[in-house]
Amino acid sequence: MVKVSPGDGSIFASVAYIQKRKGILIVDETGLRFREDGGNKTIDIAFSKISDFQITGLLGHRISITSGGSRYVIKVPELDRWFRMIQLGVMVTRKLTKPDGVSGERQPERRIPPQAAAQQPAPVQAQNPLVEQIRRRKSMSALAPAATDKKAQKLQPIVEKPEYRGSWPSGQDYEQSFQSPAGYVHPSLGNVSEWKVIRNTRNPSWLVQASGNYGSVYRIDDGSGKTFAIKCFTRKSTQLNARYQIIHQYLQSQAGKKLPLVDFSYYPDGIRTRRDPSYYFPLVKMPWIEGQTLNRFISANISRPKTFETLAIKFAGAMSSLQAAGISHGDLSGDNIIVDSAGNILLVDYDGMFVPPLSQEKATENGHADFQHPARGRDNFSRYTDNFSILVVFLSLLVLARRPEMWEKYNGDDPDCLILRKKDFMDPSGSPVMNEISKIRAPKVRKASKLLLEALRNPPEWEGISADRVISI
């Protein structure tokens, strides 16, 4: 947002999108004016005509304004500040026209979370006439959040943490912090001074138990013998904070259901590092799962291949319960699927998860390519996002149950993928593994591989391969 020359009476301006058209948004004492790039179109929205306005989208990405029977959806940087200015403008206009403050009009609903309101910058600069007018009136309290708005309360507590401007910690940085957790882990996580960080038994010179593309996972004994896992993030993600809070809330609402997920707590301020002790980075705390990643489970049980058939069915059942709850994991892969010590399927790594309250958002990642439909993109973000990966895992397990020797031949000790890879999806007719699978006569394998080929001719979230459909193979 920039202050522009008052020559045309304008006060602040910014690049913005209205109904997805790009242009410049200007505010002055009377309202908003939007000039589309190329000068094609101008939209004037007078404060006096605005009957409703609110921040929409759970991540608070847009301002929706209803004026004179039209609805405008505005995307603009510094959205909170713009929202505040609109709010001031609308309030001032109403007070000016109805000095006693008794207005027959509906008061604009304020759906901005109270925490966000508390964190908002001082509304606007002193020279802004809107502020000056407001200051002269004692009616500022009318701007207090509509705390009784039930809908607002339901959507509320999502506040984006200000972005960290420096370079994000590496696995090494976190490793150092976990050498003395009391000095680095935020006290809100509990009796940190009692924590014992459990060494990696496979590689005892390290504390970190496992790391993937986005994080490092540690195992902690909290002093009472109970162990839990902590995931620290090694990559910056601007929406991590808001998304994790939304996912957490939604999963809590599904608490009665048996889902293949672990309960977790997300801490926006979780851990600091020696490089910058002034900033706490987020972390996820969750129960430690005793078990093996799917890849390790397959390697360990390759001489008992019948297990894979049972596992395939269990997996499809678990995924069906997830889809029924409206959820997709978003990044199913050999190391995000865990077979616990009781033989149950559990999923970890919820960074890319879809839950229904995120339905207006896009995916932040496309998942591991060796499990994804080649056409999957950020727009594929729904309860069916996992469809293709479910079929890839299911078919692989069915095949390995009958041809365990294909594990060594096609996995080649790759810790992430199973026996199929992106190149097989790109060119199934030229794929040696698909060719070998086509020679397996078992009807289940035939059906599943036929379905995979059909899926490749359909869009990524094709419902013809939903988990329920896969179970019935």
Ligand SMILES: Nc1ncnc2c1ncn2[C@@H]1O[C@H](COP(=O)(O)OP(=O)(O)O)[C@@H](O)[C@H]1O
């Ligand atoms: N709660 C847990 N219990 C046991 N192991 C876990 C747990 N969470 C994650 N892991 C292990 O840590 C690995 C990395 O964690 P993950 O969340 O997948 O990080 P990334 O986003 O970097 O892939 C997982 O593949 C899994 O093996």
Ligand SMILES: [Mg+2]
């Ligand atoms: Mg992972």
